[in-house]
Amino acid sequence: xxxxxxxxxxxxxxxxxxxxxxxxxxxxxxxxxxxxxxxxxxxxxxxxxxxxxxxxxxxxxxxxxxxxxxxxxxxxxxxxxxxxxxxxxxxxxxxxxxxxxxxxxxxxxxxxxxxxxxxxxxxxxxxxxxxxxxxxxxxxxxxxxxxxxx
Numbered sequence: 001x002x003x004x005x006x007x008x009x010x011x012x013x014x015x016x017x018x019x020x021x022x023x024x025x026x027x028x029x030x031x032x033x034x035x036x037x038x039x040x041x042x043x044x045x046x047x048x049x050x051x052x053x054x055x056x057x058x059x060x061x062x063x064x065x066x067x068x069x070x071x072x073x074x075x076x077x078x079x080x081x082x083x084x085x086x087x088x089x090x091x092x093x094x095x096x097x098x099x100x101x102x103x104x105x106x107x108x109x110x111x112x113x114x115x116x117x118x119x120x121x122x123x124x125x126x127x128x129x130x131x132x133x134x135x136x137x138x139x140x141x142x143x144x145x146x147x148x149x150x
Contacts, residue, residue, distance in 0.1 A: 033057035063132065
C-alpha cells in the first residue's frame with residue numbers, strides 16, 4: 001500500500017463521515033422546523049412572532065447542512081483530512097453546533113410557553129458558539145495546511 005492509496009482511503013472515509021453528518025443535520029433541521037410550527041401552534045404562540053425556537057431550524061440547516069456541504073467540497077479538492085487538525089475541527093465544530101441548537105430549542109420552548117429563562121442557558125449557548133468558532137478556526141488552519149501542501 002502506497003502513501004497515496006492511504007491518503008485516498010482516509011479522504012474517502014472523511015467524505016463519508018461528512019456525508020453522514022450532513023444527512024443527520026438535514027433530518028434534524030427539517031424536524032426542528034416542523035417542531036417549531038406545531039409547538040407554537042399547540043401553545044397559542046402568535047404566528048409570525050419571532051423567537052429562539054424558529055432560529056433553531058435555520059441554524060441547524062445552515063451550520064450543519066450548508067457549511068458541511070462546503071467542507072465536503074473542500075475535502076474533495078484539497079484533502080483536508082490529511083491534516084491532524086481536520087479531525088479536531090470535525091468533532092469540536094459538531095459539538096458546538098449540537099450544543100447551540102439544543103440551547104436554541106430549550107430557550108425557544110421556554111419563550112413559547114412564556115416561562116422565564118436562566119443565565120445558564122445563555123452561558124451554555126455561548127459555549128456552543130465558542131466551540132463553533134474554534135472549529136471554524138481549525139478548519140481554516142486545515143485549509144491553509146492543505147493549500148501549502150498542494
